[in-house]
Ligand SMILES: Nc1ncnc2c1ncn2[C@@H]1O[C@H](COP(=O)(O)OP(=O)(O)O)[C@@H](O)[C@H]1O
């Protein structure tokens with residue numbers, strides 16, 4: 358008698374939460390382990406912001422930002438081991454992490470025309486990953502609420518501003534003095550407030566999302582917990 362092993366059902370997973378809660382590290386780690394695709398939606402908002410800044414467009418000029426929303430071509434590579442992001446064919450993975458883009462991205466991503474454009478891209482990438490059989494982990498701020506309201510699994514990560522600031526500040530290298538921690542914390546809180554209070558698709562926990570506080574968990578523990586939830590959905 359021959360036994361057939363069926364491939365796991367492709368699942369679409371939405372991971373949302375504020376900055377520094379571990380969305381990117383967790384999503385990449387879990388997608389790599391489970392052979393799924395991975396999409397960093399923050400990188401897309403950063404990429405379109407980078408394009409606006411390089412064209413001399415003022416991020417605070419909503420009308421100008423809206424008028425340019427359809428212009429740049431943004432392409433995201435979804436391999437969790439080597440995610441890529443290009444704008445009009447240029448690799449922007451390094452400049453989109455700079456302070457200038459970080460300072461402007463909340464303003465640009467609050468513009469409805471920008472959100473409509475990027476949401477369309479995200480939905481088509483997720484649909485393609487579901488069709489291909491791999492499934493996908495999509496991380497951001499409004500994935501469970503707006504982009505993929507029918508996701509098979511929604512997770513909302515949290516951690517206190519102090520923990521998140523210590524993590525982010527650690528990424529910058531160098532000594533962890535109190536003044537730098539306080540400045541990093543203030544930047545995080547400012548961005549959280551802007552992202553949560555905008556009218557167009559704010560950062561929010563979907564009513565059906567599982568909330569996971571990552572403050573007292575190692576990254577490995579978070580990946581294991583999220584991985585177990587995905588496995589459960591795959592076999593359901
Ligand atoms: N559970 C955790 N414990 C300790 N550090 C973590 C944990 N999760 C993520 N980190 C670290 O915190 C920083 C921010 O994580 P990241 O995944 O970029 O967060 P987000 O995508 O939510 O902004 C990274 O340096 C990452 O390695």
Ligand SMILES: Nc1ccn([C@H]2C[C@H](O)[C@@H](COP(=O)(O)OP(=O)(O)O)O2)c(=O)n1
Pocket residue numbers: 375376377381398399400402403462463466467496497498499500548552
């Ligand atoms: N789905 C998303 C993802 C990100 N954004 C916006 C709001 C965020 O402050 C920026 C940058 O997101 P990103 O995930 O790169 O931010 P951090 O990794 O937390 O620094 O993009 C958004 O509006 N909607």
